[in-house]
Amino acid sequence: MQIRALMYFDELVRTSSMRQAAENLNVAPTAVSRQIENLEEFFGTPLVERSARGVTLTAAGELLATRAGRTLRELEHVQQLIEDLKGLERGRVTIFANGAIVASLLTPALAEFGRSYPNIRFEVIITSARQAIEAVNSAQADMALTLFAPATTEAKVIARSEIAYDVIASSRHALAGLKEVTLRELARHTLALPEKSFGFRQSFDAAAGRQGLAIEPAFTVSALEMLKELVLSDMAVTLLPQLSVRREIEAGALTAIKLAAESAIRTHAELSIAPDRQLSFAAAKLSGFIEDFMRSQLKAR
Numbered sequence: 001m002q003i004r005a006l007m008y009f010d011e012l013v014r015t016s017s018m019r020q021a022a023e024n025l026n027v028a029p030t031a032v033s034r035q036i037e038n039l040e041e042f043f044g045t046p047l048v049e050r051s052a053r054g055v056t057l058t059a060a061g062e063l064l065a066t067r068a069g070r071t072l073r074e075l076e077h078v079q080q081l082i083e084d085l086k087g088l089e090r091g092r093v094t095i096f097a098n099g100a101i102v103a104s105l106l107t108p109a110l111a112e113f114g115r116s117y118p119n120i121r122f123e124v125i126i127t128s129a130r131q132a133i134e135a136v137n138s139a140q141a142d143m144a145l146t147l148f149a150p151a152t153t154e155a156k157v158i159a160r161s162e163i164a165y166d167v168i169a170s171s172r173h174a175l176a177g178l179k180e181v182t183l184r185e186l187a188r189h190t191l192a193l194p195e196k197s198f199g200f201r202q203s204f205d206a207a208a209g210r211q212g213l214a215i216e217p218a219f220t221v222s223a224l225e226m227l228k229e230l231v232l233s234d235m236a237v238t239l240l241p242q243l244s245v246r247r248e249i250e251a252g253a254l255t256a257i258k259l260a261a262e263s264a265i266r267t268h269a270e271l272s273i274a275p276d277r278q279l280s281f282a283a284a285k286l287s288g289f290i291e292d293f294m295r296s297q298l299k300a301r
Helices: 003-015 018-025 029-043 059-085 102-116 129-137 199-210 224-232 242-250 281-297
Strands: 048-051 054-057 091-097 120-126 143-147 156-170 192-194 219-221 238-241 254-259 266-273
Touching: 003 018, 003 029, 003 059, 018 029, 029 059, 054 059, 091 102, 091 129, 091 281, 102 120, 102 143, 102 242, 102 281, 120 281, 129 143, 129 266, 143 281, 156 224, 156 242, 156 281, 192 199, 192 224, 192 238, 199 266, 219 224, 224 238, 224 242, 224 254, 238 242, 242 254, 266 281
Parallel strands: 091 120, 091 143, 192 219
Antiparallel strands: 048 054, 143 266, 156 238, 156 254, 156 266
């Protein structure tokens, strides 16, 4: 069985179309079809079903699809390790990340790191914490930087720093100048929160529930950047890690007010890798750099 056949099959799985897979691979559709037939002959069973609506996988095809993608990614990883043996300080690092603090933590870390290693390329995927951890475990990502990550025994956490969520308000807001605020007091103001799939929103609702509060935000959004814009325009207040709006606070546009101890919402920023997978030169250097960056920017635990 040839690697090319797996590559063609993997692209077909991704596109669900012989024609689209052929275009992406820059080959004729018959070449894709022939490689799929070679795989079906090798395994002795149909892998795909063709119809006017496109291509669907058989049960055997689904089984192969799960493993073929990981196999190809591992081969790419081995190629990178071989490049490392040659002493070439280059490569690609894939990072899956989530959370309100990611842009403020990951972006400056990558910018500073990139100046020292200009030949390394980065792919950053913004997703949920659960998907980020799954990407590490399935070899889609070299590392994950997450907030409110689910408990798992598979991914290895190599750096963890505590994050506190503060009330973020316009510097002109009635709350500005207060040292702290409770959830009960916060409920009297127009509030913007992320939608319920976000780990922070679930923690917020749980904290409110423990105090017998049912807080319904005026704005529920899926884009964290929109939370900041709503606050800047004096439409609402929100809750975010102070670091994620540090630039606006330093400019005097926003202010951060601590939540009272009984209302505090805390989590951890975690940098995770696969425990059984050797990092490439590029990924190892970057993970160490981000770990040091987290210690300098956040309260390490």
